[in-house]
Amino acid sequence: MEQLKSYLSRQRFIGKALILGSGSDVTELSFYLEHGRKASGVAVCGERDVDALRQMVAASGIDTLIFMREWTEIVCQLADSPLRYLIGRLQAQDDYFSLWERYREQTEHIYLARERDRRVRQGRDVARYEVLSWDKTASPTELSVIIPVYNVRAYLGECLESLTAWQASYVEYLFVDDGSTDGSAEVIDSYAQNDKRIRLIRKENGGCASARNCGLREAQGRYVGFVDADDFVDREMFHKLLARAMMGGYELAYCGYQEYDTETGSAVKVVNDCLQEPYLTGSYRPDQVQRLMIRTRVAIWRCIYKRAFLTENNLTFHEKLARFDDLPFKIESGFLAKSAVCVPEHLYYYRLGRPGQDVACTDERLFVHFAIFRLLDQAVLPGKDQRLIDYLQVVKLYTHGYALAKIDRKYYAEYLREARRQLDRTAGTVRTLLLMLVYGGGGNVGWYLKSGIRRDSRGAKTQERGIGIK
Template identity: 45%
Template sequence: MDDMVLYLELQKSPKEVLLIIGSKHGIKIMQDILIGVCLEKLTVLSLSDHLFKAVEKEKENIENDSQYYIPRQFILLRKNEFDDHKFGQEDLAILYEGVKNQEFVEKLSKLSAKYLIGMHDRNYINTFDIWEKFRENTKKIYIISYVGGGKKDVLNWEKNEENPIELSIIFPMYNIAKYLPQCIETVTTWQTDFVEFLFVDDGSPDNCADIVKKYAQRDSRIKLLSKKNGGCASARQYGLERAKGRYIGFVDPDDFIQPDMYRKLLAKALEGTYEIAYCGYREYYENTGLSAEVPDALSYPYNEGTSDPAKIDELIGYQRVAIWRGIYSKDLIQRNKIHFYTELKRFDDLPFKIEVTSKARSVIAVPEYLYYYRMSRPGQDVSADDERLYVHFPIFEYLDKFMKNASNRNQLDYLHLVKVHTHRYALEKIKREFSKEYCRKAKRDIKGDFGFIEGMYVINKLGSKQDLLLFILLYWGWDGAIRKLLHRKEKALKENKAIKKLKLLNNKGI
């Protein structure tokens, strides 16, 4: 039986069905409906004359076959008869297949059907546009979409009568008033009523709250939440607990986005009922106004969407943290009791990213760079180069507890890789007077996971030569060798900068 008919059969049987046939496959759907669903009225609209004749002939066969439930009204329509036909609105289900005209499908929204069930090629019809047209007056929408003969996605949506919010975006605010207007203006450009913007004032000493209030007077979707200062994790968690959306997004309010970023993410998420949708991002350098794309996992299979557990697990190790360039199903978060660790004062996005990725059943990437991450701002976590980097160790303690019951060995391996990546990042940044203590803590963290041979195997399989070298040095406690390597690298970087400066001066003739 056709998937669309199976879905129809699972609902409380509607009294009336409008079936729109755009190909011969529609005749099979008509047969399946009359075998599996008991109706009072079935109207079959054929989009071409030759299909109408084929349907007419099949109707004669059906009426003489006892296996079919024949409705009291069984009506066949040509396309030019559609506008004059009257449909009931109380319990109408619309099914369509083979339609290549988006305007025609959108026109059907005027019928205020209870159910919309369809199948189309995305080369001709945009699934999200159809959802937007029908969402206000339709209780359930089920659309199978594909590109050519490729992979099929399924939008499976049910209206929440009490809560119309589809997407909540959370902004933790502390001392970012200077950047806030640009952030607000780029995220609120998308004019739709099913999004809410939650700005969490984390006891900020500047005038962030006043700026938000000013914008909220003009845009009812903007909401200000206020709390005592507790750090970014506590602000994100505060917003998360109050978010109404089916999907949740996060923005650092000193950053900004392409105005269509969240529309594109939500469209992809809904189109295939994906639990995570994410895009690429750019590093924006405030001192020059220039930006650069950051390499990330945006190609196949992620750009087409995947529910392959092995491919999703790979994102634990290889995808950048950057939780603010994605949206996450609230059901995914609540089902797995995922939250922000409010004790953490920085880098709280790392455990959140690993936990949601390890529990996600499906993900999809938008292969565009739509988020702008501001660099070189005073007070950023990424500027930390002292004992603040020790925060990595309590983070990994949390993650070890979260993952300890995991039966998936791949996830444990990728967590191990994340640890090595993170410690390498920290040791390349940290000041020399803090590096010895960091090495000591990192050694204990690494040794707690694997034996030496097992650890070497994992890092050699998943990581780089640099990762493998760092693992060996940390495991055996060769702190001095690590610090010497880092010192050489630091010296080489300084020499390279000096050489570049001299070349620049020579080119200018100075």
């Protein structure tokens, strides 16, 4: 009851209220509303007769509907007359999202407090309720999915079909055509004619980052997601992510993904991907969210972000980077986010084996990592937060380790030298080894120590390479 009261205490006036439920809690609440001059009238009803209730709501001009536990299904059937407030207390298993879907058009404010499962709360420091607090805005869009498109005509159909399979009106699909020359735009156009939610934005070629930024500027939704045009999704993916993120108002929600082999048509779930506690319950601790960034791969397409969070922090993609612009975005946003939640299902299909894919490169294009970490150093170091600097060091270790494992032999020595130099900017040898011990990344010990020996024996400084910046 404290949970509902905390909301009511923040509202000035809720008009005529109807409380559905019975018991001492309801009596207390109606007393509270009447005496607190919050409501102009309070009616209480404990009868579960849908037709009678519907008449009652329509006839007496109710402004606010407040309901107790076990009333969710009945309230779901009542949704016709306009309301100012819908306020309710739900049980853990209640379907709050369809309730919100039913009421979102005719209600100004929706506040649903869902009780957490007792097993989840046992022995852990989490609040008893999770809250969906929603206020109507001018735009009816809740979620914007941004899809940068560049010469991927062969895969677009699959992507479009899988995205639009979820029939929700409050989603927009922003396809940003980055100057494709293979007729990708025409494919999208033909789909857009049958589906109003699809929008095609054409621009001159400027790279993936500029296309994503263009989409971000146009986006209307409260949340934004990014999908690559050659991948496809489970039809329920964005439904599940949005539903999970809204209950609790998380800034970041993510799910697992599968690697899809174009040739064989088989998909393999990517495991060891942090689909676990505390993120399943949802975390509001910045250090936990930050740590997520060192334990997951760069995969921003399986996340949705709260748009207000991105705009408040001025988070965009770095257009100067030739590739991997998602890496700095992931780290910068992850280090600033205050909350995250996880949907433990593998709902995104990431395509492997497309000719011309950036991630497949094994040559000097990998040197772009140094430009990326220079940017991240600039972003993180001035904050003087030792914890973040350490997390960045671990991210560097993982990324360089991954690059070294696949880079061509002839670039190896140079990359190794450069990597070590960059690592030394943020932490010394002892500290780096200690970090591997504490935060993981022990697999990188080998090349890290080797790079130290090489550096010492040569002793000479190599000039920093500018590759990667256009």
